[in-house]
Amino acid sequence: METFGTVLSERALNIFMRHAHDDKTIPSVRSFVYDMLGPTPDRGDMLYRYEHSLRAAENAAVIAEAEGLPKDDLIIACLLHDVGYRECGDDFKRHPFFSADIAKRYLEMIGYPQEPLREMVRGMKRQLLI
Numbered sequence: 001m002e003t004f005g006t007v008l009s010e011r012a013l014n015i016f017m018r019h020a021h022d023d024k025t026i027p028s029v030r031s032f033v034y035d036m037l038g039p040t041p042d043r044g045d046m047l048y049r050y051e052h053s054l055r056a057a058e059n060a061a062v063i064a065e066a067e068g069l070p071k072d073d074l075i076i077a078c079l080l081h082d083v084g085y086r087e088c089g090d091d092f093k094r095h096p097f098f099s100a101d102i103a104k105r106y107l108e109m110i111g112y113p114q115e116p117l118r119e120m121v122r123g124m125k126r127q128l129l130i
């Protein structure tokens with residue numbers, strides 16, 4: 001499997017195993033993102049990041065509707081766009097690569113169709129550092 005030079009923690013690999021049989025729905029993806037970010041009381045920054053991802057997904061739904069774009073693909077891409085934040089440790093500049101890598105592995109694992117998957121992951125990898 002192609003990756004972007006990231007090495008995932010034991011914690012992340014365990015989360016992958018727990019989500020191995022996820023379906024391709026938005027609630028499943030949301031739950032995966034929540035687990036990956038792990039917003040525990042000592043990691044309020046991850047709660048902020050999770051809520052930011054939900055807001056991005058809400059905006060994606062509005063934009064997809066207005067522009068006639070594939071709504072679920074756009075929502076799922078936005079939910080996943082920062083999924084690697086916790087995995088990149090203190091080096092937040094690397095979060096687009098970790099996020100794209102984790103999203104790619106996850107979407108492939110749950111059998112997401114290849115064509116939207118490629119485009120979704122490409123967008124995540126190129127995101128600005130926000």
Ligand SMILES: [Fe+2]
Pocket residue numbers: 052081082130
């Ligand atoms: Fe973001």
